[in-house]
Amino acid sequence: MNFLKLLKPEAVKVIGAASSKKRLMHDLADLAEAAYGISAPAAVEALMERESLGPTGVGQGVALPHARIPELSDVVGVFILLDKPINFESVDRQPVDVVFGLFAPEDAGVEHLKALALVSRTLREASVCAKLRANPDAATLYTILTEGESVAIA
Incomplete structure (x- = not known):
């Protein structure tokens, strides 16, 4: 599992602010629909x-919402960077501004877990999150996410 397989450039977005956690879920879903055709x-x-x-x-301003979607054939991801962090009821009670959503087929099993582990491991790196937060441009964010993985492999 890797970011190049998981994430399309058009599935990365910067949003000024989300008014609530529920609004952010709608933003993630809209992005998934635009990039992958998910309802x-x-x-x-x-x-x-x-x-x-x-x-x-x-924790540390990061959220990894994920869900299973019956009509999907592959695990896919969407990424949102928020200009203004929002309350997300995180484990450390800190507001969230880095959000990676994962959508997996109903029967994804191990692939879903591998994708979740990859994203979690990458976004636990303070240096990666600092780069993401410092570059509010969708194309640059995509490059950081896909580059970060090749650096981890090397």
């Missing part, structure tokens, strides 16, 4: 259902 209403429902099991804010 936005189905994506929002799946994200909110998963979030009801426990918040996906992992």
Whole structure:
């Protein structure tokens, strides 16, 4: 599993501000629909259902919302950088501004876990998050995310 397989350049976006966690879920779903053709209403429902099991804010301003979508054939990702952090009920109670959403087929199993581990490992790196926060341009963010992985492999 790698970022080049997981993320399209058009699935990366910078948003000035989201008014709430629910609004952010809608933004993630809209981005997934535009980039991958995933039904936005189905994506929002799946994200909110998963979030009801426990918040996906992992700390240090990072959230990794994820959901299973029946019509998908591959695990795919969307990335949003928020100019203004929002309350996400994260484990460390810090607001969130770096958000990577994952959508997986119902039967993804290990592939979903590998993708989640890759994203989590990458966004745990303070240097990667600092670069992301310092470059509010979608094309640059995509490059940072896909480059970061090749550096980790090397």
